[in-house]
Amino acid sequence: MEKEFIITVFSENKVGLLSQITTVFTHRNVNIESLTVSESAIEGVHKYTIRVCNDEEKVANLVKQIEKKVDVLKAFCYTPSEVVLQQIALYKVQRSRNVEELVRRHNVRILDIHDDYIVLEKTGHKEEIDEVYQMLSPYGLYQFVCSGPVAIIKQRRELMSEYMKYVEEKQKQIIKENNKQDLMIWQK
Amino acid sequence: MAISGFSEKAPAAAKENLPHISGSDAVIRSLIAEGVETIFGYPGGAITPVYDSLYDYRDKINHVLVRHEQCAVHAAQGYARATGRTGVCVVTSGPGATNTVTGLADAMLDSTPVVLISGQVNSSILGTDAFQEINFIEITNSVTKWNCQVKRAEDIPEAIARAFYVASSGRPGPVVVDITKDAQNGMLDFEYNQKKFIRSYMPYNDIDNDSILEAARLINFARKPMVLIGQGVILGNAEQELREFVEKSGIPAASTLMGLSVLPTGHPLNMGMIGMHGNYGPNIKNKDCDLIIAIGMRFDERAVGVPANFGINAKIIHMEIDPAEVNKLVYADVAVMGDVKQTLPLLTDKIAKNDHSAWIDEFRLCANIEREDVIEPALIHKGPMLRMGEVVNAVSNVFKDAILVTDVGQQQMFAARYFRFSRPRSIITSGGLGTMGFGLPAAIGAKLGAPEREVCLFVGDGGIQMTSQELATMYQSNAGVKIILLNNEYLGMVRQWQELFYDHRYSSTELINPEFDLLAKANRIPYRCVAKQEELEDAIREMHETEGAFMLEVKVLKEENVFPMVPAGEPLENIRLE
Numbered sequence: 001m002e003k004e005f006i007i008t009v010f011s012e013n014k015v016g017l018l019s020q021i022t023t024v025f026t027h028r029n030v031n032i033e034s035l036t037v038s039e040s041a042i043e044g045v046h047k048y049t050i051r052v053c054n055d056e057e058k059v060a061n062l063v064k065q066i067e068k069k070v071d072v073l074k075a076f077c078y079t080p081s082e083v084v085l086q087q088i089a090l091y092k093v094q095r096s097r098n099v100e101e102l103v104r105r106h107n108v109r110i111l112d113i114h115d116d117y118i119v120l121e122k123t124g125h126k127e128e129i130d131e132v133y134q135m136l137s138p139y140g141l142y143q144f145v146c147s148g149p150v151a152i153i154k155q156r157r158e159l160m161s162e163y164m165k166y167v168e169e170k171q172k173q174i175i176k177e178n179n180k181q182d183l184m185i186w187q188k
Numbered sequence: 189m190a191i192s193g194f195s196e197k198a199p200a201a202a203k204e205n206l207p208h209i210s211g212s213d214a215v216i217r218s219l220i221a222e223g224v225e226t227i228f229g230y231p232g233g234a235i236t237p238v239y240d241s242l243y244d245y246r247d248k249i250n251h252v253l254v255r256h257e258q259c260a261v262h263a264a265q266g267y268a269r270a271t272g273r274t275g276v277c278v279v280t281s282g283p284g285a286t287n288t289v290t291g292l293a294d295a296m297l298d299s300t301p302v303v304l305i306s307g308q309v310n311s312s313i314l315g316t317d318a319f320q321e322i323n324f325i326e327i328t329n330s331v332t333k334w335n336c337q338v339k340r341a342e343d344i345p346e347a348i349a350r351a352f353y354v355a356s357s358g359r360p361g362p363v364v365v366d367i368t369k370d371a372q373n374g375m376l377d378f379e380y381n382q383k384k385f386i387r388s389y390m391p392y393n394d395i396d397n398d399s400i401l402e403a404a405r406l407i408n409f410a411r412k413p414m415v416l417i418g419q420g421v422i423l424g425n426a427e428q429e430l431r432e433f434v435e436k437s438g439i440p441a442a443s444t445l446m447g448l449s450v451l452p453t454g455h456p457l458n459m460g461m462i463g464m465h466g467n468y469g470p471n472i473k474n475k476d477c478d479l480i481i482a483i484g485m486r487f488d489e490r491a492v493g494v495p496a497n498f499g500i501n502a503k504i505i506h507m508e509i510d511p512a513e514v515n516k517l518v519y520a521d522v523a524v525m526g527d528v529k530q531t532l533p534l535l536t537d538k539i540a541k542n543d544h545s546a547w548i549d550e551f552r553l554c555a556n557i558e559r560e561d562v563i564e565p566a567l568i569h570k571g572p573m574l575r576m577g578e579v580v581n582a583v584s585n586v587f588k589d590a591i592l593v594t595d596v597g598q599q600q601m602f603a604a605r606y607f608r609f610s611r612p613r614s615i616i617t618s619g620g621l622g623t624m625g626f627g628l629p630a631a632i633g634a635k636l637g638a639p640e641r642e643v644c645l646f647v648g649d650g651g652i653q654m655t656s657q658e659l660a661t662m663y664q665s666n667a668g669v670k671i672i673l674l675n676n677e678y679l680g681m682v683r684q685w686q687e688l689f690y691d692h693r694y695s696s697t698e699l700i701n702p703e704f705d706l707l708a709k710a711n712r713i714p715y716r717c718v719a720k721q722e723e724l725e726d727a728i729r730e731m732h733e734t735e736g737a738f739m740l741e742v743k744v745l746k747e748e749n750v751f752p753m754v755p756a757g758e759p760l761e762n763i764r765l766e
Binding site: 011012014015016019020023027057060061064065067068070071072073167170171174175178 | 325326329330333334335336337354384385386387388389390510511512514515516
């Protein structure tokens with residue numbers, strides 16, 4: 001059964017990595033509903049937020065394939081209820097009394113005002129953004145643009161920070177083992 | 189270059205006494221630092237600086253000049269699989285690079301460690317559709333384990349160190365390092381450090397003792413277990429560990445095509461090969477098993493038929509290094525993650541010594557049926573024409589310790605079925621991608637990697653013509669490959685499908701061939717042709733006694749089919765013996 005999932009990917013900032021990640025989807029003929037890329041809270045690490053609709057098993061395999069990419073640090077998969085999701089939409093609409101009333105009622109921000117049009121911003125869930133779109137449509141909507149969602153996990157544990165600690169431990173361990181090996185070779 | 193770990197700035201205090209050399213020299217010295225002795229390649233515009241540096245190091249690195257870049261990769265694959273080391277190729281930009289894609293895809297699907305160094309146009313003209321410019325990174329995204337483009341000389345050692353580490357660690361695979369010409373020409377202070385750690389790349393999983401205990405419990409209670417050996421055992425150099433595990437548990441074992449030669453053919457617990465043209469026993473018995481222990485394999489549909497029906501009454505233990513393979517096609521009741529070299533001894537330690545002779549007898553019964561219905565008809569001469577199976581058998585009788593290299597098609601299946609293996613790393617074949625033309629270049633690579641061993645190449649009249657230009661490479665590089673050309677004047681495997689599933693409509697599968705004696709002669713390769721059984725043994729002896737390369741053309745029965753056969757898309761138990 002198809003369900004909505006939010007995949008978050010933490011990666012090195014490498015040229016061409018976006019293409020590598022999207023290849024994982026195209027290879028399996030899975031459509032990306034939306035995608036946003038930005039820096040994460042960890043220095044030098046980029047975060048991808050990808051929304052897909054597919055069955056759970058297929059998505060679980062996709063996540064493993066993404067994580068397999070050498071420059072990907074870690075990928076997680078969530079259901080929408082496990083994360084706080086927000087997206088942003090901008091509307092360029094003809095000026096009228098009705099529009100200004102809608103703005104007040106729906107908590108929409110005004111970004112720019114001209115003689116004949118205004119630019120509005122709505123932040124929220126997809127449904128809220130769609131609702132505003134529907135309401136503005138009759139009043140001459142010139143342009144509309146909407147971002148994909150960004151997501152923050154609800155759970156208390158910071159999985160990515162924990163993983164980075166694990167990676168550091170691993171690095172220390174490997175360096176220690178190699179030094180031991182080098183020493184053994186040297187002693188021989 | 190924006191890969192973390194790559195030096196973004198020059199180091200604060202330049203280390204003293206580092207040699208100041210060119211990027212192209214750095215390429216070669218990095219290869220030497222990795223212990224590379226043989227590389228396969230083809231020069232061209234954007235890689236000329238590297239070839240110029242190679243000239244200075246020609247006493248240290250043997251460059252094998254192939255005749256087509258695809259074959260550089262196949263030869264590197266053959267080299268890698270014969271030696272267990274990383275194969276290396278060097279090609280130019282544009283067409284040189286795109287020609288390698290089939291080879292890279294083959295190495296990707298068969299998890300072969302290969303490092304490909306490709307030239308690229310100057311970084312100042314990247315993206316301008318310059319002469320012989322192609323976006324090779326984009327093209328190779330889906331056929332490499334990792335790739336990167338280097339635009340500054342000082343990044344070359346780090347990029348190559350990463351490439352070797354990624355290609356050879358964990359589940360191995362092909363890696364591309366695309367180096368712009370200005371990076372090759374630029375200067376750097378050379379220092380090489382082998383990579384052992386990349387923070388975004390964890391090739392070895394932490395071993396989970398609980399999964400090993402659970403696997404041991406299932407094994408100890410199983411009544412009808414079967415072991416499936418994949419190439420992972422060879423890639424992990426765990427043949428001995430596997431053998432100890434199988435012998436202690438007393439469990440019958442079968443191999444995938446890629447896992448052949450891990451157990452010697454005559455081993456009492458070796459039940460043969462599973463899969464489309466595998467042995468009757470392991471194929472038919474998979475539904476009777478109550479436990480299947482899959483070791484270093486990925487449940488390819490050619491090996492397991494319909495994954496959903498595979499081992500339908502069995503619990504599955506999957507021992508695997510690549511987390512993405514677990515539960516991809518077949519659900520694993522217990523996944524033992526990690527390098528089998530480490531996990532197998534831990535598991536062997538926890539299992540009870542056992543004996544499954546009654547269960548093994550069931551396999552023996554199947555083997556008897558197969559012997560009567562398939563093997564004897566295939567191996568015992570009925571005349572007048574020779575058949576592929578009897579040729580493989582006769583060659584195997586003489587070349588007892590050889591590395592078997594095959595092309596793709598009927599000869600591949602006959603060779604896999606009837607060649608007898610006495611030691612590990614004795615089969616090199618294109619299993620995943622099924623690349624016709626793979627055989628000849630791979631055999632050259634294998635022979636150069638393992639000169640002390642005989643290399644027998646079985647190839648069809650179709651396959652050899654896909655890469656027959658490499659006969660010249662074989663002569664120039666003095667690779668003493670024994671070529672057994674099984675000529676049935678058909679693209680036999682496709683013809684077999686046309687006969688069985690397309691009502692004998694032989695669409696474009698008949699070949700009118702060149703005179704192979706002239707082809708051999710043109711390439712200065714000793715040649716003999718055999719059409720009768722009486723001459724076969726003598727011809728094989730002549731091939732064996734001839735120093736160096738030899739081509740033995742055998743004219744075989746034109747319309748022979750490989751059996752047993754599991755029709756594509758059907759479960760293994762639908763195996764047909766005729």
